[in-house]
Amino acid sequence: MFVRGIRGATTVERNEAKEILQATNELLQHIVAENGIVPEEIACIFVTVTQDLTATFPAQAIRSMAGWELVPLMCSLEVPVEGSLSRCIRLMVMVNTEKKQDEIHHVYLREAMRLRPDLSKLTNA
Template sequence: MSVRGIRGAITVDVNEEQPILSATRELLHTIVASNGIEPEDIASVFITVTGDLDATFPARAIRVMPGWELVPLMCAVEVPVKGSLAMCIRLLVSVNTDKSQKEIEHVYLGGAKALRPDLSKA
């Protein structure tokens, strides 16, 4: 078994609490479903947001999900590169798995598909 990183990102339309929390849940659920993992498999989740999303901590959405109470979570602000994608939430999920790097399914939703079109599904 190895620790693998699973990347994901999603955009929101407004800097408001509920859209940020909903998008975070949607992204995490999609990552979990796409990779067949359980909260017990997760070593940690690192969450970043662009500087224009300051209405809430995205980790709040994860902490209240059943089975996720003990998963270590950390939020940070994404590096503010000029011209980069705005209104974006990114996750890096570190998971204990037998899957190879090639078997990991990274998830990019909404406007975040532009970040990694090579990894985004149609």
């Protein structure tokens, strides 16, 4: 068994708690569905946000999901690089799996698709 990282990112239109929580939940649901994982397989999740998102902790969305109470979560700020994507939420889901690196499906939604167009699928729009 390996520990693999699954990347994901999304954006929100406004710095509002409800929108941040909804977008975080949506992103994690896509990651779970695309990779066929369950909470028990997850070692931890790193959550980052850009400095313009201050209304809430995105990890609250994950913590409130049934069955996710014991998954270790850590929030942090993204490095503030000039010209980088604004209002962005990123997840790094560390999962215990037998999958090979090239079998992992990373998920980029909304404007975050610009971050990794090579990994973004049209179905994730």
